[in-house]
Amino acid sequence: MPFAVYLNVAVGGVLTGLVYGLMALGLSVIFGVVRVVNFAHGEMMTIAMFIAVVLFAWFHIDPLIMLVPIAAVLFVFGYALQAALINPFVRRPEHSQFLLLVALAIVISNALLIIFGPDARSVQTAYAYQSFQLGPLIIDAAKGYAGLAAIVFTAALFAFFRATPIGTAIRACADNYTGAQVVGLNVKQLYALTFGLGAACVGAAGTMLTLIVDTTPMVGPSYTLLAFVIVITGGLGSMPGALIGGVLIGLTEALAGLLFTPSAKSMFAFAILVLVLLLRPYGILGRRPS
Amino acid sequence: MIARLTAGVSRRAAVALALLSAALLIAPWVVNDYLLTILILILYFAYTGQAWNIMMGFAGQLSLGHALYIGLGGYVAATLFTRFGVAPWLGLLAAMPVAALCGAIVGYLAFRFGVTGVYFAILTIAFAEFARIGFDHWDFVNATSGLFLPVKQYTHNDLWRLRGDPTMFYYVILAATAAALLLCQLLIRSRTGYFWRAIREDERAARAVGVDAFRYKMIAVMVSAAVTAFAGVFYAFFYNNLFPEQVFSLPRSIEIILGPVIGGIGTLFGPILGAFVLTGLAETLNSALTAFGVDLPGVTQVFYGLCLLIVIAALPDGVWPPLARRLGLSEDKK
DSSP states (O other): OOHHHHHHHHHHHHHHHHHHHHHHHHHHHHHHHHOOOOTTHHHHHHHHHHHHHHHHHHHOOOHHHHHHHHHHHHHHHHHHHIIIIIGGGTTSOHHHHHHHHHHHHHHHHHHHHHHHOSOOBOOOOTTTTOEEEETTEEEEHHHHHHHHHHHHHHHHHHHHHHHSHHHHHHHHHHHOHHHHHHTTOOHHHHHHHHHHHHHHHHHHHHHHHTTTSOBOGGGHHHHHHHHHHHHHHHOTTOHHHHHHHHHHHHHHHHHHHHHSOGGGHHHHHHHHHHHHHHHSTTOSSOOOOO | OHHHHHTTOOHHHHHHHHHHHHHHHHHHHHSOHHHHHHHHHHHHHHHHHHHHHIIIIITOOOOSOTHHHHHHHHHHHHHHHHHHOOOHHHHHHHHHHHHHHHHHHHHHHHHHTTOOHHHHHHHHHHHHHHHHHHHHTOGGGTGGGOEEOOOOOOSSOBTTTTBSOHHHHHHHHHHHHHHHHHHHHHHHTSHHHHHHHHHHHOHHHHHHTTOOHHHHHHHHHHHHHHHHHHHHHHHHHHHOEEOHHHHSSHHHHHHHHHHHHHHOTTOSSHHHHHHHHHHHHHHHHHHHHHHTTOOOTTHHHHHHHHHHHHHHHHOTTOSHHHHHHHHTOOOOOO
């Protein structure tokens, strides 16, 4: 195969990986602050995917326009979820949290199954089959837009955490729970905000993924797993780590699909995860918890 | 050893256990085929829950990938049976070491390199998923088309080759569940069991007083994996088919965990009670919804998920500890 083929597949993998990275970023932000692993992450993303698909089918609204509104809807969902259901579980053992979120995941995916049925749905935009050409590079337009939007959304989130008072307060909660309470921060509310932001990430990522993949009610678990693989590879709790992990996994999957068989591609993602866990147990950019 | 078997069991608990055993022993004469199948399912989950509980409940190591050991057990015994005509009980002698070896690999990699907590849990998922995709592409075990055991009408039950009617399978899994309960009681009262609980409560403190945490965590993973492997063999010979997508999948691992978490982690009877509660709940929901004429796919699961949410929110320690206190059957504090 000519070199250009590899290059094109690699670029496609990186762009998809950016969207994966944004999805995983949500998981990482939630874990980094609330210390709860969101086992319903993929299922939450499926909600966003269905909103985007349905809006497109009924009103022909381009998913890229709906990016921010859908992220906002998921933010409200995540906020309510943390405030009502998860806050009492924050101090409980891991298996207890795990069960809570697994139960939630079961409810979400089956509720979607009841409402939308088991069939796969997709979004056919005008630019679905367009592409840009840069020298030997041919970039799929949908993937290009999705990757770009992922970068913009991530940058906005970074800015929020670095430059706003609320972002700083949330980081304070993550660094020192007791200290944050001592200086009078409303930790429960900040946790709810954080979970909302994590949910907004999956909202945005899910909306963009509809441009790239088909949507069914049962895709949730595989994306939850993918998000785990990415954040652990990049470093659970590290924001840049999630993006780097996403790009790395996206690239690996794309190249493995080309060189071996597409159905075996996630095996390579898991192989990378195992390798990273052994060489750097807390991920590429993660820090050992003290 | 006899003293250890009866240690911490009150007279009241012993009577209750004897009554339950008697009821389960005569069950096949009383219930119809449908209920018998459900009882088999309940005992299957009671067994796997106990096996998982050895690792999580006793030693505090959260595994979310126990489907790996189910799948390995099933595939080893079924392959030996279909390809070489090896009887399942001999196959079990191969399946258990294979599962224990894989458990040892997962445990070694995790414990040696300081992978703990959530990271360990996700590593166990990764290995199960790795196996699922690997078996999907392995032609020797028929890859995605699955492995089938020959089925024909049996004139008599062949216990040695595990070919027969549901009643035979019922007694096999009942015996296995009872054996697992005895094993857990022996383990929890053994030196190893005390070390496990020390590690579960505070690993650093345990190490400080000289417990070889690495060694005892390895023993927990290997024992748990080997015990789980039998459930895989049972699954293969009861259902007569194996697909990587089904036996190694994450939902399979979650099913195993639900029983002990709902029943009560770290207790002896919790996993068994949890299996009864959950499978009973699922089947009741099924029949109730069918009776009301609701026939949408997914409705049962939504109710099931909601029930799980309510139970876990209301009873963080599981159903068994408060129930046991109420009935005066408390196991002494572990």
